[in-house]
Amino acid sequence: MPNNQSRRDFLQKMSGGLTLASLAGSGAFALKTSRLPIDTKKLGVALVGLGSYAKNQLAVALEKTTNCYLAGIVTGTPAKADEWSKKYNLDKKNIYNYQNFDEIAKNKNIDIVYVVLPNSMHKEFVVRAAKAGKHVMCEKPMSTSVKDAEDMIQACKDANVQLGIGYRMHFEPFTKEVIRQCREKVIGDVRFIQTNFGFTIGDPAQWRLKKAMAGGGPLMDVGIYCVQASRYVTGEEPLSVTAQYGPVTEPGIFKDVEQSVSWQLEFPGHTTVNGFSSYRSNIEQLYVSATKGWIQLGPAYGYGPIKGSTNAGPLNLPVVHHQTVMLEEICKSFLESGKFPEHITGPEGLKDMKILMSIYEAAATGKKISLV
C-alpha cells in the first residue's frame, strides 16, 4: 500500500490523464474513464442506511482504515443524521436523505457509496449511486432477484463505476488460509464440504422476516455465506442443486420466509457440498474433507473471532476486525488499480444470487435444478 504522500501523488497523476496501466503493469483499463478523487488522501465513503451493521461494524471500521474514511451518510431519519454528524464530525453538505441523495453526484468528498439498506432497496440505491458517478459497495445479498442483480451490474458498467459486494470473509485470515490450503491442495483434493450457518432471529417485526424486503429467509441472509464458501473453497461453479425446506415450528413468525433450508450442491471437481441455514438454530460451521486431510472453521462466518483447525492441528492466525480489513483491502485495490478485487465484484454476487434462487426453486419443487 502506498503511503499517503505517494497515494496523493498517484491520484493526482491519474487525474491528469495518465493511464494506470503503466503504473500497475496491466493494459486492461484506461485511467481516463476512472473517476478518482484528486483532493483526498483517503477514499471518502458514504454509508446509505444507518442500521446496526452500518453503525456497529462499518462505521467502526472506517475509523480504523487508512485507505478510506467515513465521509458522508444517507439516512431517512433526521435524528440519526444529527447523531452521526456529531459523533463523526461530518460536514452538513455530506449528509443526504433518500430524496436528495442524487445530488451526491456533485460531492467530490464522496468516492464510494456503501449501500447497507434492506435487500429490496439495494437495486434502487446502487443504480442511483452509479448514475451519480460514484463507485458502489453493496451489502449481501446484492438483490432480491437475479434480474435486479443483472440490472445493477449493467448500471455500474454503463456509468463506468466499480460495484463490490460486502463479502467480508475473503479478507479474513482463517478463511484465506482455508482457501489457500484447498486451492493449493495442501490437504489433497476436496471431496466434501459441510457448511451450516444459522442464528435465532430476534424481533419478529424486522424486515428480514418479510419476503418483499428480504427476498427470502435465512438462506438470503446467512446461507449466502455457505454458498459463497463452497465457491471460494473449490474455486468452481456448482453444476446442480437439490434442496429441502425444514419444518416450521413457529408459523406466526415464519409465515413469509423459510425457517430453515438444507441444500446440496455438486461441483465439477467432484465435490459434494451440504449446506443448511436457519433462523432457529445457532450454528456456523465450515468443514472441508479432502483426500489427504481436513480443514474446518467454527465459528466460521460471524464477526469473530473465527477459530479453525486442520488434521495437522489448530490454526494460529491473527484475529482481525472483518469490516476493517475488507474496506482497507478493497480501497487498496482501487487505489492501486482503479478496480475493486475481482472476487467481490457484482458478477460474483450475481453468481450467488442465481444459486440462491435455484435453491429456493429446488426446495419448492423437490427437483434437482441444473445450474449450467
Added chain:
Amino acid sequence: MPNNQSRRDFLQKMSGGLTLASLAGSGAFALKTSRLPIDTKKLGVALVGLGSYAKNQLAVALEKTTNCYLAGIVTGTPAKADEWSKKYNLDKKNIYNYQNFDEIAKNKNIDIVYVVLPNSMHKEFVVRAAKAGKHVMCEKPMSTSVKDAEDMIQACKDANVQLGIGYRMHFEPFTKEVIRQCREKVIGDVRFIQTNFGFTIGDPAQWRLKKAMAGGGPLMDVGIYCVQASRYVTGEEPLSVTAQYGPVTEPGIFKDVEQSVSWQLEFPGHTTVNGFSSYRSNIEQLYVSATKGWIQLGPAYGYGPIKGSTNAGPLNLPVVHHQTVMLEEICKSFLESGKFPEHITGPEGLKDMKILMSIYEAAATGKKISLV
C-alpha cells in the same frame, strides 16, 4: 451387576422354572421360555466369522468382560481354527465350521452366537443360530434387505431366542451423554442434527465393495451409524427422507456400490437431520443444534477415543473399549432380565434397514420418500 456367586444362583433359580418377573419387577416375560445356561458363571459367546472386527475388537473385548467370554468359534478356514484355538485355549468341541455349525444346538457351553460375517450372510446364520436354540448377536447392518431383517426377527421369535444388533454406540459414554442431554432437553429442543461418517476404503477386492455381499456401499457400512444417531438423539422415527448420490471419482472401484451419499431426514418433533457417508472422505461427526445450545462429538463413531463438547465446554468422560462395554452391558441385561437391551434388538435393526433402503430409493429416484 450381581457377582459371580449370585449370578450363578440366579441362573440356577431360573432354570428351576421361577419367573424372572418376580426378580426384575416386570411381568412382561416368563422364565420358563428362556434358554439360560445353568453351569456357567459367564455367558459363553461363539463368534461366527473371524475377520478383523472379530479378531481385533470382539475377541479382545471377550478377554476383558466379566459377564461373558469367548467360548467358541465358527470359521470356514482351518488355519484360523488352529490359530484361535491355541490363542484362546478353546476346547475342540467348541470349534465349528459353516457345515457342522447347526450341531452347536447341543453345545451347552455356547449361550450366544455372534454373527460377524459379510452382511449378505447374516440372515442365514442368524436363522440357523436361532433354530439351534442360541441367542444371537448380529453385526450391523443386520441384513441386506428389509425382508431378510423381518425373517431374522421372526426366526428368533419362533425359536424364543434373543436377537441383538451390534450397535456399540449405545454403550459409549460420550454418546450416552449426548442422548441424555438431548432427551432431557438440557440444551432445549433439538432442531438440527448434522452427522457424517466416512472413511477411505482400502483393498478394492473386499466384500464391502460388492453389492451382493454388502447390500450397498458406505451407507450400509457407516452411514447406518448416522441414521441410528438421528434416531437415538431424537428418540423418534423419521417421517420422510430425501437423498442424493455423490459423484464417482473412481469408477473402477465404485462400480457396484455408491462412493458417497447424502440424505436428509425429517422428524415429527421438527428436527432436520442432514447426513453423509462416503468411502472416500475421512469424516466422523455428530453435531446437534438445539434451542438452548449445542452438543457435538468428533470423532463420533470410530472405535475411539470419542471426543465431544457442548456450548458449556468440553465433555470429560471415561474413554472405554466400545466392544467390551457393549458385550458387558448386553450380557448383564440378559443375566438380569432374560432379555437383551431393547434399543439394540432386532426390531431396532429393522427400523434402520427400512430407512437405509428408503435413502437408496430416494437417491435413485430423486423423490422424497415417506417413511410413515
